[in-house]
Amino acid sequence: TGSMGGGCPVHGDGGVRALLGRTNKDWWPDALDLHILTQGGRSPDPMGEDFDYCEAFNALDYDALKKDLHALMTDSQDWWPADYGHYGPFFIRMAWHAAGTYRTGDGRGGASSGQQRFAPLNSWPDNGNLDKARRLLWPIKQKYGKHISWADLFILTGNVAIESMGGPVFGFGGGRKDVYEPEQDVYWGSEEEWVDEGVETRIIPDEGKALENPLAAIQMGLIYVNPEGPGGNPHDAEGMARDMKETFPRMAMNDEETVALTAGGHAFGKCHGAVPPDQLSGSPESEALQHMGFGWATDAEQIEKGHITTSGLEGAWTPNPTQWGGDYFRLLFKYEYELVESPAGAKQWQPIDPDPEDMAPDARDPSKKVPTMMTTADMALKLDPDYRKISERFRDDQAALDDAFARAWFKLTHRDMGPKARYLGPDVPAEDLIWQDPVPAGRVASDTAVDIFKDKVLRSGLSVSELVKAAWASASTYRKSDHRGGANGAHIRFDAIRNWAVNDPEELGAVLARLDELRDDISMADAIVIAGSAAVEKAAKDAGFDIAVPVTTGRGDASEDQFDAESWEPMEPFADGFRNYLKTKASVKTEDLLIDRASLLGLSIPEMTVLVGGMRALGAVSKHAKHGNAIGVLTDRPGKLTNDFFVNLLDMGTKWEVVDDSGDEEFLGKDRKSGEEKWHATRTDLVFGSNSQLRAVAEVYAENGHEEKFVRDFVAAWTKVMDADRFDLS
Numbered sequence: 001t002g003s004m005g006g007g008c009p010v011h012g013d014g015g016v017r018a019l020l021g022r023t024n025k026d027w028w029p030d031a032l033d034l035h036i037l038t039q040g041g042r043s044p045d046p047m048g049e050d051f052d053y054c055e056a057f058n059a060l061d062y063d064a065l066k067k068d069l070h071a072l073m074t075d076s077q078d079w080w081p082a083d084y085g086h087y088g089p090f091f092i093r094m095a096w097h098a099a100g101t102y103r104t105g106d107g108r109g110g111a112s113s114g115q116q117r118f119a120p121l122n123s124w125p126d127n128g129n130l131d132k133a134r135r136l137l138w139p140i141k142q143k144y145g146k147h148i149s150w151a152d153l154f155i156l157t158g159n160v161a162i163e164s165m166g167g168p169v170f171g172f173g174g175g176r177k178d179v180y181e182p183e184q185d186v187y188w189g190s191e192e193e194w195v196d197e198g199v200e201t202r203i204i205p206d207e208g209k210a211l212e213n214p215l216a217a218i219q220m221g222l223i224y225v226n227p228e229g230p231g232g233n234p235h236d237a238e239g240m241a242r243d244m245k246e247t248f249p250r251m252a253m254n255d256e257e258t259v260a261l262t263a264g265g266h267a268f269g270k271c272h273g274a275v276p277p278d279q280l281s282g283s284p285e286s287e288a289l290q291h292m293g294f295g296w297a298t299d300a301e302q303i304e305k306g307h308i309t310t311s312g313l314e315g316a317w318t319p320n321p322t323q324w325g326g327d328y329f330r331l332l333f334k335y336e337y338e339l340v341e342s343p344a345g346a347k348q349w350q351p352i353d354p355d356p357e358d359m360a361p362d363a364r365d366p367s368k369k370v371p372t373m374m375t376t377a378d379m380a381l382k383l384d385p386d387y388r389k390i391s392e393r394f395r396d397d398q399a400a401l402d403d404a405f406a407r408a409w410f411k412l413t414h415r416d417m418g419p420k421a422r423y424l425g426p427d428v429p430a431e432d433l434i435w436q437d438p439v440p441a442g443r444v445a446s447d448t449a450v451d452i453f454k455d456k457v458l459r460s461g462l463s464v465s466e467l468v469k470a471a472w473a474s475a476s477t478y479r480k481s482d483h484r485g486g487a488n489g490a491h492i493r494f495d496a497i498r499n500w501a502v503n504d505p506e507e508l509g510a511v512l513a514r515l516d517e518l519r520d521d522i523s524m525a526d527a528i529v530i531a532g533s534a535a536v537e538k539a540a541k542d543a544g545f546d547i548a549v550p551v552t553t554g555r556g557d558a559s560e561d562q563f564d565a566e567s568w569e570p571m572e573p574f575a576d577g578f579r580n581y582l583k584t585k586a587s588v589k590t591e592d593l594l595i596d597r598a599s600l601l602g603l604s605i606p607e608m609t610v611l612v613g614g615m616r617a618l619g620a621v622s623k624h625a626k627h628g629n630a631i632g633v634l635t636d637r638p639g640k641l642t643n644d645f646f647v648n649l650l651d652m653g654t655k656w657e658v659v660d661d662s663g664d665e666e667f668l669g670k671d672r673k674s675g676e677e678k679w680h681a682t683r684t685d686l687v688f689g690s691n692s693q694l695r696a697v698a699e700v701y702a703e704n705g706h707e708e709k710f711v712r713d714f715v716a717a718w719t720k721v722m723d724a725d726r727f728d729l730s
């Protein structure tokens, strides 16, 4: 396991890739460049900083909106008529594809910011024709305005769609705030072609090719697997199941959830492959202006007749494509299936000699009957022995499928929202779910209790470095991508987390044990943060600055049975530049991993810079086997909150050279005249001198007169990280 956020253990033959792989600019070099208007920190968000989406959502007429959505389901529009007179299946696919980009490796992707509106996702081949689904929703979005975000609307519409066709729904939490620009921090892969242009599949065991972390899709431009089989080969059932078992867990789904979701989803709707794909125009992002953001165009007459191609496969899975029920499994097991080709040339499976009542209605003319179908991915639910067991159970127990589908759908669509405290609205389920990382409410500690504890900590013999490292280890597990991790809950004290190599487990274990002895009735989660802050205050004072490091108590301690150890596994960092830690050289440059981590923590360039410089000065670096505790600590008075790191890094009296055999990861700083060895550093240190933009910021912190600014900025950035997960506060 592992992740990009946490590093990229998978690396090719020494090849170094760009952090973000292939970007919108690479795919669409001619696209309008709005970038220059967001320079200098100018926000593209028209709602402005004061806009409070929670408040707006809470004032939404939720029932009226749901009623409108129900009506929309059967309000067929001539420009994109509803199959079977019902848009429900189409909207379920829209919601599933919005949520399905989520990956556990770095917590990125997912439904929470409405990214399906923007490139590249709006133009991914797998998202074909979902531009129409979003446009069908526009009148409703327009009507409810600021009270419902696109991101929430996608998911709520999926829920209403399921409900309106008799399917089971577990609940809905609102609170996904829209953004107004494409997310630029997501690595979607390095390939230069899309799946429909023949890009290679990402898992080829014979060639030793594995799916690179944190990617969760099998080919560029797909949400998960190729419906036609691995690399388009319909005969490789084993490989199909392998691909599903590799990709779905990266969406946090186990086998049972995978089966329930796929079968439950395909109880509804149909595939579209009625015309050869070469009759379609380009994707939304590349299409001519007058198409107004639509892609994959065919002419109106074809659309009217239902001659539509999306995936290229053609047909429905069941005889009742707008009705929830057990027909999917019934048909899957009742019939033998033979390989056929759709009119668009895609390979799919068709029941042999179906009974007339097991035929599907034509999407435009219910009096006409057409054969049902299965994709190669669907066939895996019968052919793979693990999946088959689950499928047979669901076939025989509809109530079990209802429950499993409803829960898996809820998880799929809410996985990236973080703690339940972030959910809004009347349909939030009361039940706590383990994947929400539930944390019991904490208690606010009195100022006196905090002061007494701080005093005990500072007299305990624990060092500034140890205390700062412990607090950082706890709080820096946070990632803004899926709002998981953070200091709340004190998950750091569970072996599975404490023992991450980045944490120097032995040292951390001793610190936590000591804090536990000293904390009285302060929660462990609060104690860890208070102790770190006390250490920072002391370090500032020792550097000559009397400054308070604010702590907001009230964190709770999660219990062992509220802790989903397995789901935390991908959160282990393989690199943490703030602690100067690198487990294994990755497929991106080590300094890229610092940027990635800073991005997951929601830090700005100055915040990242001041934190790195400060933590080095405090000696809060991970233990390096070779160099004791000193690597990157460019000061001879560690433990004091000084700007020495920047002063010494930028000192022209030092000449840096690469350490042999370090793989370009370690550097030695020598006195330019005497040749005397002065400092050891990593790429993550030197990048603040070598990169012109980071150097410019490092210079500010090294300048005379900025010693106090350095301390104040450090404390502000530190506090931001400590409180990053305090959704219980607002």
Ligand code: HEB
Pocket: 083, 089, 090, 091, 092, 093, 096, 224, 225, 226, 227, 244, 261, 262, 264, 265, 266, 268, 269, 270, 271, 272, 273, 309, 310, 311, 312, 313, 375, 377, 378, 409
């Ligand atoms: Fe699905 C559709 C595939 C999963 C839901 N899908 C579909 C299609 C395909 C697929 C190919 C067609 C498209 C067109 O239009 O053409 N899927 C698939 C795969 C997978 C899946 C491969 C993995 C295994 N799904 C899924 C899930 C869900 C779904 C999980 C949910 C839950 N889908 C769906 C729906 C539909 C589809 C609802 C229909 C749509 C319409 O009708 O429009």
